[in-house]
Amino acid sequence: MQKLLNENRVVFPKDITKRPMMKRFRNELKSEVNPISTLLTEVGMNSEATKEFRNLFGATLFNYSKPISLIKTLLNQTSRNNELVMDFFAGSGAFAQAVMDLNTADGGNRKYICVQLPELTDEKSEAYKAGFNTIADISKERIRRAAKKIEGEIKEEIKRIEGEIKKLQGELPTTETKEEIENLKNKIENLQSQDVGFKVLKLEDSNFKQWQQIEGKDTKALVEQMKLFVDPVAASATIENMVYELLLKSGKNLNSRIEKKDTFYKINDHELVLLLESATKEIMEAVIAEKPLKVIALDKLFKGNDQLKTNTVLRMRDAGVEFKTI
Numbered sequence: 001m002q003k004l005l006n007e008n009r010v011v012f013p014k015d016i017t018k019r020p021m022m023k024r025f026r027n028e029l030k031s032e033v034n035p036i037s038t039l040l041t042e043v044g045m046n047s048e049a050t051k052e053f054r055n056l057f058g059a060t061l062f063n064y065s066k067p068i069s070l071i072k073t074l075l076n077q078t079s080r081n082n083e084l085v086m087d088f089f090a091g092s093g094a095f096a097q098a099v100m101d102l103n104t105a106d107g108g109n110r111k112y113i114c115v116q117l118p119e120l121t122d123e124k125s126e127a128y129k130a131g132f133n134t135i136a137d138i139s140k141e142r143i144r145r146a147a148k149k150i151e152g153e154i155k156e157e158i159k160r161i162e163g164e165i166k167k168l169q170g171e172l173p174t175t176e177t178k179e180e181i182e183n184l185k186n187k188i189e190n191l192q193s194q195d196v197g198f199k200v201l202k203l204e205d206s207n208f209k210q211w212q213q214i215e216g217k218d219t220k221a222l223v224e225q226m227k228l229f230v231d232p233v234a235a236s237a238t239i240e241n242m243v244y245e246l247l248l249k250s251g252k253n254l255n256s257r258i259e260k261k262d263t264f265y266k267i268n269d270h271e272l273v274l275l276l277e278s279a280t281k282e283i284m285e286a287v288i289a290e291k292p293l294k295v296i297a298l299d300k301l302f303k304g305n306d307q308l309k310t311n312t313v314l315r316m317r318d319a320g321v322e323f324k325t326i
C-alpha cells in the first residue's frame with residue numbers, strides 16, 4: 001500500500017463517503033470496458049418488456065420478451081459501437097430494437113443479425129388470432145414497427161437540435177459556441193445517416209439442381225442427369241434468390257452492395273457481376289466496361305451459341321476478368 005501511495009497510484013475521492021480507488025493505466029487493463037455488477041439493478045424487469053411490446057402492438061402477443069434496457073446494457077458491455085452483433089433466439093425481436101435504439105443514442109453503427117425458427121404460434125393464442133402464424137412473423141413485424149418509431153424519434157431529435165443550433169447562432173460567436181454548433185451539426189448528420197432498414201433471408205433449398213452419383217447402368221437416370229449440364233437452374237428458382245445464393249457461394253457478405261443494371265447485377269461495385277437473365281454481344285461489352293474482377297453467368301443464356309460463348313471467354317480473358325459459367 002505504501003508503495004502505491006508513494007507512486008501516487010491511489011485516488012482519494014473528494015466525497016469522503018466514497019471509497020479510495022487505485023489508478024490503473026490503459027496498458028495495464030485486460031479489457032477496455034468497465035466491468036458491471038452481476039446484479040443488474042438499473043435495467044427493467046420483464047413487465048417493462050411486456051409494456052414495450054404493447055406500446056408497439058397494442059396487445060401482448062409474446063410472453064418472453066426481454067427489456068430493451070437489459071439488452072442495451074449487455075450490448076454496451078460486450079461490443080464496440082460498430083460491430084456486428086447476433087441473437088440466435090430472436091423471439092419478439094427486442095434485440096433488433098435495442099441495437100437500433102443504441103445506435104441512435106450514441107451515434108454507433110452496430111449491425112445485427114437475428115435468427116428465428118419459423119416456429120408456429122398456438123392456434124388459440126392472441127398472436128395467431130392477430131394473424132401471426134409464426135414467431136418469425138412477430139419478430140419481423142416488431143422490427144418494422146420499432147424502426148418506424150425510431151425514425152419518428154430521430155426526426156424529433158433533429159428538430160430539437162436544430163432549435164438548439166438556432167439559439168446558439170443568436171448568441172455571441174465565441175470559440176465555444178462555434179464548437180458546440182459544429183458538434184450539433186455532426187450529431188444531426190449522424191442521426192440522418194442512421195439505417196433502420198433490414199433484410200429477411202430464409203433458409204431454403206438451393207436454386208440449382210444438385211449433381212447426384214448414378215449407381216449401376218441406369219441410362220435413363222443418366223440422361224436426366226446430363227440435362228443438368230444444359231440447365232442446372234431449379235424450377236422454383238427466382239432471379240433474386242439466385243443472386244443471394246451466388247453471393248454467398250462466392251464468399252461475399254450478405255450486406256454486399258447489390259446494384260441492378262439493365263441486364264445484370266453488380267456486386268460491391270467492381271467485385272463481381274452476375275449475369276442471370278440474358279447474354280448478347282452488347283451485354284458482354286457492357287459488362288466488360290464495368291471492369292469487374294469476376295463474372296458469373298448462367299450457361300443456358302448462351303442458348304447453344306458457341307461462337308458468342310467462345311468470344312465472351314476470349315474477351316473476358318483479354319480484359320483480365322475471371323469468367324465462370326454454371
Ligand SMILES: C[S@@+](CC[C@H](N)C(=O)[O-])C[C@H]1O[C@@H](n2cnc3c(N)ncnc32)[C@H](O)[C@@H]1O
Pocket residue numbers: 064065066067088089090091092093094095115116117119135
Ligand atoms: C425466449 S425467446 C427469446 C426472446 C427474445 N430475447 C425477446 O426479447 O423477444 C426464445 C426463442 O428462441 C427460439 N428457439 C428456441 N430453441 C431454438 C433453437 N434450437 N434454435 C433456434 N431458435 C430456437 C424460439 O422460437 C423462441 O422464440
